[in-house]
Amino acid sequence: MEYADIIHRCFRCGYCKFTRDYRDFNCPTYRKFWFESYSPGGRMWLLRAWLNGEIPSSQRLAEIFYSCVTCGNCVEHCALEFRENLVNIFVAARKEMVEKGLVPPAVRDYLKGIQTHGNPFKEPRQDRDKWAEGLGIPSYSGQDYLLYAGCVASYDDRGKKIARAVASVLKEAGLSFGILGGDEASDGNEVRVLGEWDLFQMLAEDNIRKFKGLGVKKIIAISPHAYNAFRNDYPPLGGKCEVLHYTQALDQMIENGKLTFSSGKDARVTYHDPCYLGRHNGEFDAPRNILRAIPGVRLTEMDKIKKNALCCGGGGGNFFTDIIGGGEGAPARVRIREAAETGADTLAVACPKCAKMFEDAIKAEALEGTIKVKDIAEIVCEAGKG
Amino acid sequence: MARIIYDALAEIVGKEYVSDRAEELFLYSRDPGTMDPKKPDYVVLPKSVEEVQAILHLANRERIPVVPLGGGLVLSGLSRPLKGGIVLDMKRMNRILDVNEKSRYVVVEAGCSQGMLQAYLNRNYPHLKHSIPDSPPSATIAGNILIHGSGHMSQATGFHSEMLNGLEVVLPTGEVCKIGSCSTTPYWFSRAPLPDLAGLFLGWHGTTGVVTKLAIKLYPNPAKKDVMMFLTENPDYMPDIISKVTGTEMAEDLNVSASQLPDYMEGLQLSLIYVTANTIEEIDFKKRTIRETLRSYINQKEGGFMFVPTIAKGRFIETPLREMTKFADSKKGGGFEYVGAIMPIELFPEAYRKGLEIAAKYETPYSMAVRIIGRAHCMMFAYAYAFNRADDNDRKKAQRALHESNIAALELGGIPWKAEEPAQKLILERMDPETSRLMNRIRAALDPNGIMNPGNWEVK
Numbered sequence: 001m002e003y004a005d006i007i008h009r010c011f012r013c014g015y016c017k018f019t020r021d022y023r024d025f026n027c028p029t030y031r032k033f034w035f036e037s038y039s040p041g042g043r044m045w046l047l048r049a050w051l052n053g054e055i056p057s058s059q060r061l062a063e064i065f066y067s068c069v070t071c072g073n074c075v076e077h078c079a080l081e082f083r084e085n086l087v088n089i090f091v092a093a094r095k096e097m098v099e100k101g102l103v104p105p106a107v108r109d110y111l112k113g114i115q116t117h118g119n120p121f122k123e124p125r126q127d128r129d130k131w132a133e134g135l136g137i138p139s140y141s142g143q144d145y146l147l148y149a150g151c152v153a154s155y156d157d158r159g160k161k162i163a164r165a166v167a168s169v170l171k172e173a174g175l176s177f178g179i180l181g182g183d184e185a186s187d188g189n190e191v192r193v194l195g196e197w198d199l200f201q202m203l204a205e206d207n208i209r210k211f212k213g214l215g216v217k218k219i220i221a222i223s224p225h226a227y228n229a230f231r232n233d234y235p236p237l238g239g240k241c242e243v244l245h246y247t248q249a250l251d252q253m254i255e256n257g258k259l260t261f262s263s264g265k266d267a268r269v270t271y272h273d274p275c276y277l278g279r280h281n282g283e284f285d286a287p288r289n290i291l292r293a294i295p296g297v298r299l300t301e302m303d304k305i306k307k308n309a310l311c312c313g314g315g316g317g318n319f320f321t322d323i324i325g326g327g328e329g330a331p332a333r334v335r336i337r338e339a340a341e342t343g344a345d346t347l348a349v350a351c352p353k354c355a356k357m358f359e360d361a362i363k364a365e366a367l368e369g370t371i372k373v374k375d376i377a378e379i380v381c382e383a384g385k386g
Numbered sequence: 387m388a389r390i391i392y393d394a395l396a397e398i399v400g401k402e403y404v405s406d407r408a409e410e411l412f413l414y415s416r417d418p419g420t421m422d423p424k425k426p427d428y429v430v431l432p433k434s435v436e437e438v439q440a441i442l443h444l445a446n447r448e449r450i451p452v453v454p455l456g457g458g459l460v461l462s463g464l465s466r467p468l469k470g471g472i473v474l475d476m477k478r479m480n481r482i483l484d485v486n487e488k489s490r491y492v493v494v495e496a497g498c499s500q501g502m503l504q505a506y507l508n509r510n511y512p513h514l515k516h517s518i519p520d521s522p523p524s525a526t527i528a529g530n531i532l533i534h535g536s537g538h539m540s541q542a543t544g545f546h547s548e549m550l551n552g553l554e555v556v557l558p559t560g561e562v563c564k565i566g567s568c569s570t571t572p573y574w575f576s577r578a579p580l581p582d583l584a585g586l587f588l589g590w591h592g593t594t595g596v597v598t599k600l601a602i603k604l605y606p607n608p609a610k611k612d613v614m615m616f617l618t619e620n621p622d623y624m625p626d627i628i629s630k631v632t633g634t635e636m637a638e639d640l641n642v643s644a645s646q647l648p649d650y651m652e653g654l655q656l657s658l659i660y661v662t663a664n665t666i667e668e669i670d671f672k673k674r675t676i677r678e679t680l681r682s683y684i685n686q687k688e689g690g691f692m693f694v695p696t697i698a699k700g701r702f703i704e705t706p707l708r709e710m711t712k713f714a715d716s717k718k719g720g721g722f723e724y725v726g727a728i729m730p731i732e733l734f735p736e737a738y739r740k741g742l743e744i745a746a747k748y749e750t751p752y753s754m755a756v757r758i759i760g761r762a763h764c765m766m767f768a769y770a771y772a773f774n775r776a777d778d779n780d781r782k783k784a785q786r787a788l789h790e791s792n793i794a795a796l797e798l799g800g801i802p803w804k805a806e807e808p809a810q811k812l813i814l815e816r817m818d819p820e821t822s823r824l825m826n827r828i829r830a831a832l833d834p835n836g837i838m839n840p841g842n843w844e845v846k
């Protein structure tokens with residue numbers, strides 16, 4: 001297994017479980033299950049034991065690995081020098097499980113959906129652009145930017161609203177962009193982190209071929225997960241484009257004076273950093289800059305932000321597989337409680353997966369009258385421009 | 387039978403907080419140190435004192451061993467279940483219950499981590515702090531106090547067990563018992579003036595009960611902190627240097643480290659003298675006084691203060707010191723353990739030379755660290771050995787070096803701290819027989835069925 005030569009170097013000291021100042025356990029699975037086995041250090045030791053034949057393959061072991069949300073909190077806080085590779089090691093372990101046919105059924109279903117339909121919702125490919133109906137967004141044909149929606153924003157009802165908001169704002173600001181519509185395919189980020197490297201490579205190479213064929217030079221991604229794949233995993237496969245998350249595009253437009261606000265709704269807003277925008281790619285400012293630029297929006301930060309943000313629980317494939325599971329300790333429920341504690345009436349997000357996770361959490365926590373979830377693009381849409 | 391016990395445990399704590407699965411049994415059978423694994427039968431995560439009580443009632447009925455676990459970072463394998471049974475991972479019981487600002491104490495649940503308390507005080511009571519060990523932040527307050535740990539204020543205030551104000555403990559037979567002022571008043575201000583029953587639980591390695599709550603002393607947290615680094619090349623000077631520095635009453639913490647790596651440190655003893663103050667004038671005065679007290683060494687060119695740029699001081703000043711944890715990977719092998727022997731200050735030179743000898747014998751770079759306890763009333767002298775976790779021979783070699791260090795410490799007149807099970811036997815062999823008989827009688831009275839962490843402090 002890749003990285004097999006370093007897994008023994010984990011001391012299991014537990015720095016990885018915390019925030020930087022140790023105020024809270026911040027590994028989503030550890031704080032949900034409380035067994036050491038669900039901590040990054042526990043996984044490192046179990047992985048070694050498994051590879052050495054000290055513990056058998058089992059559904060449970062697979063679940064321990066697939067419950068990891070790949071949020072990168074451990075990478076951020078581990079005290080030892082191999083820390084950069086922690087998430088990579090867990091992904092490599094999953095790859096090993098894929099190769100040995102040990103993945104949990106929910107993971108298998110997800111991967112099957114991608115194989116057979118090109119999306120995990122098992123929806124027809126041609127319906128991929130339904131989210132854009134009536135918006136008058138052209139197909140990509142050499143515009144400055146390709147707007148890439150991704151699976152959740154294309155098929156999930158909540159995601160579609162976000163996609164519409166992003167596209168509307170970009171259009172209103174006069175940006176030159178097009179979409180792939182029915183030709184769009186999964187970016188493969190979740191496929192890769194679920195350990196199906198071959199399928200990921202196929203998807204990525206297909207996408208790269210498509211992008212090259214169409215002459216795509218710049219991409220705006222709605223989902224931070226797609227942004228991550230395009231930015232970090234496509235270039236080694238030959239897919240080098242300028243990639244922006246949509247909040248970065250909006251931030252640039254605000255900075256250039258192409259997007260200005262005249263008014264906004266009075267709102268007390270707190271912002272949740274998506275892991276694949278924040279910790280994985282270091283973008284913490286663009287979303288905050290946008291919120292600060294909107295009149296009436298008062299940004300109130302949560303206790304744990306930026307590199308110390310708690311994941312919504314939807315990463316690492318869990319948005320689809322939900323191996324991490326629900327209950328009071330589910331990360332989205334913990335996080336929505338943290339958001340509500342700030343006194344904010346709105347939780348701003350910048351990821352369709354986070355939006356959906358938190359809306360479900362609001363229902364589970366009966367916080368409907370207290371706080372609502374809005375994507376930053378939706379907040380921008382509601383504000384008066386000019 | 388095993389199924390019945392599992393179901394009974396699940397009934398007590400909830401199905402999701404009990405495991406008899408291979409993954410947990412593997413992990414909870416070992417700690418990051420060198421000791422051989424010992425498998426539990428069940429791992430249980432209680433949330434309340436009532437749950438702990440119910441577990442102990444069950445364990446008594448069924449004669450199942452119970453091993454309390456905090457952060458599991460003691461390194462000497464004290465929470466490996468030597469005779470199987472239940473490992474009771476206390477970390478779900480992690481609330482911070484009360485801070486008394488005026489009488490300067492905090493009441494916490496036993497699973498509360500060092501890191502969480504530190505962060506909580508920083509945010510809510512920045513003028514107060516507790517004495518923090520350099521163990522990783524997931525070490526628990528209880529685990530550390532109960533083994534007589536020490537930390538950043540131990541030079542000034544003694545062992546962490548001396549900072550204990552009171553306990554709530556579930557006795558091996560299941561009764562909940564309060565120790566200290568909290569047994570008689572609503573306050574947890576001290577163990578005095580009552581008969582001091584805390585001694586029934588301190589240093590016993592979880593063999594006399596399960597602590598569920600405890601109160602520890604807090605101290606003023608001066609705004610400024612600095613570290614001075616004094617280097618010498620002759621271990622014979624160290625008792626005098628320690629005596630002089632502690633004699634100024636100006637140092638909050640005093641550590642000495644000596645290691646063969648990096649090369650340029652070989653042969654040197656590095657004293658880290660921590661100074662805290664509320665103003666620049668005060669800190670300057672303290673540093674000047676300390677410098678003056680060591681003037682004779684500087685004048686005779688026998689020692690000197692190292693210049694450390696302010697920016698580089700950060701890693702020496704942070705609490706806990708991550709650098710300590712990084713030692714685990716010094717061989718790129720992810721393992722280390724140390725013998726921390728408690729001994730009088732005057733034994734420094736001999737203890738040091740013994741450290742060099744043992745390291746040379748085991749062909750490993752020497753690494754020693756000393757923390758001065760209670761204004762030089764004694765010291766914790768640590769012989770640390772890194773090992774490669776991927777190489778079992780290397781782990782066993784470190785285990786042998788540790789055992790030899792334990793023997794050496796005892797022969798010198800020290801006592802191994804948080805001693806591994808074999809080292810506990812060495813201590814008991816040397817102990818006054820009436821003392822070990824008393825230990826035995828106490829243990830038999832408290833734990834008639836012998837369920838608490840059996841195999842540890844086992845007196846024949």
Ligand SMILES: Cc1cc2nc3c(=O)[nH]c(=O)nc-3n(C[C@H](O)[C@H](O)[C@H](O)COP(=O)(O)OP(=O)(O)OC[C@H]3O[C@@H](n4cnc5c(N)ncnc54)[C@H](O)[C@@H]3O)c2cc1C
Binds near residue numbers: 454464476525536592
């Ligand atoms: C890098 C490093 C640096 C260290 N530096 C220091 C230092 O500066 N100072 C220091 O003192 N130590 C230090 N240590 C040693 C050790 O990590 C600490 O003492 C730590 O605080 C032990 O706490 P724990 O919660 O991990 O205890 P554990 O290892 O979980 O338990 C220790 C013992 O206490 C018992 N126990 C735990 N909880 C309970 C309970 N609730 N009721 C009854 N018994 C219980 C256990 O059964 C066991 O016998 C260091 C360790 C490392 C790895």
